Amino acid sequence: MTGLASLTWLVGTYALSDHINARVNELVEAGTEYATACTAVTDAADASEAWAIAATRQTWVRRHDVNPDEMPVRSLYVLERTATHVVVGYIDLDQASDDTDGGDHSNLPPEKADQNDHSQGVEYPFDLLEMSFELADWAPFEHLLPTAAVPAAGTMGVGEGAPPNSPPGRG
Structure with missing residues (x-):
């Protein structure tokens, strides 16, 4: 599985956002500038690098x-x-x-x-x-x-309307 779109479908927008924010905060606490940390984590998550996901x-x-x-x-x-x-x-x-x-x-x-x-x-x-x-x-x-x-079995997820776990009216 690769990419942020697939991860969003797999766990939902909010869970992925919480996870990415935690990784960004780890880098910031280690001395990385916030914007650089955001870019590093999202690029690594999109590339399915284990340290990020x-x-x-x-x-x-x-x-x-x-x-x-x-x-x-x-x-x-x-x-x-x-x-x-x-x-x-x-x-x-x-x-x-x-x-x-x-x-x-x-x-x-x-x-x-x-x-x-x-x-x-x-x-x-x-x-x-x-x-x-x-x-x-x-x-x-x-x-x-x-x-x-939770996404129904057999759905493709990506591009099928609202992401899993999103509240009504979002997506």
Whole structure:
């Protein structure tokens, strides 16, 4: 998934705006001029750069051009975002695995088996996330509200009237 239009459709105008504002504020707090921070974040988000778009409650899937033997994990779920990395839980592995995903049937190398702890998660730098994975799904917390309007299955989203989660009369 690429571009601000796709991200807007995926999470809605307000959730994306909140996310982008948070990234801009991080850069401003680090000493970047506000206008420069705005440009950097929106350009990076439009290019689907992980440092700009990674957020809690996202699912990232292994890119089609990544060798499964080199990256046995197909999907990651973002448990937490910090300024320098995300904490992810492995959703699935390519081969069958036992209940802990770290036992005899796991295809993770033995020295990495302890990294598949779903209760703790694994720290994943933004550049590694971007290198092997792409954003597939994002369920921001506002989607948990009973009044949230989540896009219907099978819709294209972009260019179909009001963006998801927009209040009546907007769009």
